Amino acid sequence: MSMNNELPTVDALITDTADRLFGELCTHDAIQAAEDSGGAGDIWAAFAETGFPWVSLDADAGGSGGTLQDALEVLRLVGYHAAPIPAAETGILGGWLLSSAGLELPEGVVTVAPDAALTIDDNGAVNGTATMVPWGRSAERLAIVSNGHVASVRISEATSIVEQTSLAGEPRDTLRFDGAAGEVAPAPPGVDAEALRFRGALSRVAMIGGAIEKMSQLTVSYTNERMQFGRPVARFQAVQQHLVWAAQDAALARMVAETAGRIASVDGVAAARFEIAAAKLNANQAATRATKACHQAHGAMGMTQEYPLHHYSRRLWSWRTEYGGTREWSNWVGTTAIAQGADGLYPLITGGSTSL
Amino acid sequence: MRFTPTALTSDELALQSEVREFLADELPPGSHEPGLGMSARHDKAFSKKMAERGWVGMALPTEWGGSAKKAVDRFVVVEEMLRWGAPVGYHWVADRQTGNIINKFGTDEQKERFLAPICAGELGFSIGMSEPDSGSDLASVSTKAERDDGGWVVNGTKIWTSNAHTNDWFICLLRTTPTEEGANKREGLSQMLIDLHNTDGLEMGPIPFLNGEHHFNEVSFNDVFVPDENVVGQAGMGWNQNTTEMAYERGGPDRWLSPFSTVEQLLRETHGTEMNERVVEMFGEMAARWWGIRNMSLSVSRLIDDGQAPSIESSLVKEMGTRYEVELIEKLVELVDDELTLESESLFQRLLAQCVLTGPGNTIRGGTIEILRSVASKGLQGLPA
Numbered sequence: 001m002s003m004n005n006e007l008p009t010v011d012a013l014i015t016d017t018a019d020r021l022f023g024e025l026c027t028h029d030a031i032q033a034a035e036d037s038g039g040a041g042d043i044w045a046a047f048a049e050t051g052f053p054w055v056s057l058d059a060d061a062g063g064s065g066g067t068l069q070d071a072l073e074v075l076r077l078v079g080y081h082a083a084p085i086p087a088a089e090t091g092i093l094g095g096w097l098l099s100s101a102g103l104e105l106p107e108g109v110v111t112v113a114p115d116a117a118l119t120i121d122d123n124g125a126v127n128g129t130a131t132m133v134p135w136g137r138s139a140e141r142l143a144i145v146s147n148g149h150v151a152s153v154r155i156s157e158a159t160s161i162v163e164q165t166s167l168a169g170e171p172r173d174t175l176r177f178d179g180a181a182g183e184v185a186p187a188p189p190g191v192d193a194e195a196l197r198f199r200g201a202l203s204r205v206a207m208i209g210g211a212i213e214k215m216s217q218l219t220v221s222y223t224n225e226r227m228q229f230g231r232p233v234a235r236f237q238a239v240q241q242h243l244v245w246a247a248q249d250a251a252l253a254r255m256v257a258e259t260a261g262r263i264a265s266v267d268g269v270a271a272a273r274f275e276i277a278a279a280k281l282n283a284n285q286a287a288t289r290a291t292k293a294c295h296q297a298h299g300a301m302g303m304t305q306e307y308p309l310h311h312y313s314r315r316l317w318s319w320r321t322e323y324g325g326t327r328e329w330s331n332w333v334g335t336t337a338i339a340q341g342a343d344g345l346y347p348l349i350t351g352g353s354t355s356l
Numbered sequence: 357m358r359f360t361p362t363a364l365t366s367d368e369l370a371l372q373s374e375v376r377e378f379l380a381d382e383l384p385p386g387s388h389e390p391g392l393g394m395s396a397r398h399d400k401a402f403s404k405k406m407a408e409r410g411w412v413g414m415a416l417p418t419e420w421g422g423s424a425k426k427a428v429d430r431f432v433v434v435e436e437m438l439r440w441g442a443p444v445g446y447h448w449v450a451d452r453q454t455g456n457i458i459n460k461f462g463t464d465e466q467k468e469r470f471l472a473p474i475c476a477g478e479l480g481f482s483i484g485m486s487e488p489d490s491g492s493d494l495a496s497v498s499t500k501a502e503r504d505d506g507g508w509v510v511n512g513t514k515i516w517t518s519n520a521h522t523n524d525w526f527i528c529l530l531r532t533t534p535t536e537e538g539a540n541k542r543e544g545l546s547q548m549l550i551d552l553h554n555t556d557g558l559e560m561g562p563i564p565f566l567n568g569e570h571h572f573n574e575v576s577f578n579d580v581f582v583p584d585e586n587v588v589g590q591a592g593m594g595w596n597q598n599t600t601e602m603a604y605e606r607g608g609p610d611r612w613l614s615p616f617s618t619v620e621q622l623l624r625e626t627h628g629t630e631m632n633e634r635v636v637e638m639f640g641e642m643a644a645r646w647w648g649i650r651n652m653s654l655s656v657s658r659l660i661d662d663g664q665a666p667s668i669e670s671s672l673v674k675e676m677g678t679r680y681e682v683e684l685i686e687k688l689v690e691l692v693d694d695e696l697t698l699e700s701e702s703l704f705q706r707l708l709a710q711c712v713l714t715g716p717g718n719t720i721r722g723g724t725i726e727i728l729r730s731v732a733s734k735g736l737q738g739l740p741a
Contacts, residue, residue, distance in 0.1 A: 007363060220736055237726065240733035247736050248676050251359050251669075255655065256648045258361045278644035285641070327637065334640030338631060342385070342624035346439045346616070349646045350364075350372070 022081035035169035079210025101150035108140030136173030153182030200323030390441020393614035399443035407477030421475035441617035461589030484528035545594035607670030612677030668735030
């Protein structure tokens, strides 16, 4: 037996350290406070001090080094702990755009325009209105890819910022730019809006995997403590069904996240497009099913602000539509699958992007 | 519970190519009526051809005729067979589980007698578990085997015995110690190998399937003598041995690929036509979900090869996979919106008609999804299954 099924793994030090850090900082009260104030400067500061936001970005460009798989493991833990911070945007999305184009990585938060609505004109000026920009209000820079170029603009250059929040109460702001000047550099091959879309999707898959796992664990412990009819409600078959379905979706989401993440990390995002698309579609649907099951198992308690279930369920409702919802990705995967023809359908399912 | 991602090695990928070439030669599309996964046709000649390649009983030791391959190798072979709708019915049960049980618990004499013909694709097995009063509550089986000189005398009835009329032997779960009031019903059960066609006192009759087809049988025992040499493993330990068998039975590609040949045929018959958005989205969801479930199912096989007993994981995969099969069939019916007939000129329509008629069985056979949830849920809560 050859040994090449030994897959690259994540540095356990990263997992342990990030898990411990988030476990200490992301308490129920701290997450709630971040929602109330629109930011979590102290959690971000502690996170940034470890260098975690810049994992997978080239150390020569000011990054922390490491692989994309390492960065996705940190994002899984962001989801698991409902860490209210722009980790994906600063790192594998905005930070990736800037460092790939040789632009300087700022010390603070970087964000991106997920809807690709901003343009860089021939003079390097940025124009347009971007909606649902994660933590737009508290970011230092916005990274844009358009027209074969990457631009880094200061948020303070925005003509207007309208503050909005996602279903999870995280900042998702509308930013308007009218000829804002920034630093501009040519985008290297493979750095474009489509690549950013796939990376964005991959980031959310990792976060969804973490959040469903935590939500599933929370539901197992709650239903074992909650007594009705003289016994823990987890003893009832009808409740067990919810526990099993949530655990299944937690396992499915983590499996697709890790599979897509490993291929993207080793062979590049462009070589993992089927896996990322299929993973996001699976994760979106798993998020829908698992939130339904976990809420039902919690009863009225899960509908309160006081009990932490909503930190995870509301994030899942938000993340499942970010960087492509079910319709967008089912169209992408469906078009790809149909193009393979009858004889190519199963090879696509087994071989993924390598069969394209 | 943890599903670790895994990928096929270069050797395993080479095996996959070999199987694909074999199928393209033996059963080119259009030359055969594909089956629905493991409910495939019985074709002894085909089983023999597979056996010649070393693909039946492939995880069994070479000294008994096997190929000493791994669970993942078998995974690679069976997923290709099932997606092709190949006629694997005759050797299916023997290959998937009975051979493993005999290898794990049987005597050398039993291994020599049964494993060699299994690996040659010449011995088809059925499973004798359910009884008229014993379905999901399997430990309540009451078909009894009483001690006699050199063996056991069996009386009782087994039902839902799939393909007993076409297979050769079956492995039966029998009660060898009567259950006393308050005793643990899981104790006192034994597994025995019984010849389906050359056994005095054994009678068999069909239990026609809902559309009249013959899959199920009722098998009754009237003072059937089973010699000691046909008892598998230790008398009284049948429950534990049977539970081991379940780990092989659950979570494999047979639990999620049943409608694949139908979907593939839909794509073949609609080739070149414009698909509306709903159909495109269905293909997307289906390809993505199969890719996700396959990764989990493959991970279970790798865990088995790593020496673990992933019974919770395999129950979760089987519950999810069979439920998805049924969901997909419903979706196909809605999208196609045609009146179905098994006599249609369209192979896709014939297969979909067959999917509809057999679909409810997918979430019942080999342990209902309700029982699987109960097993998995105990695992999640750290309780014994």
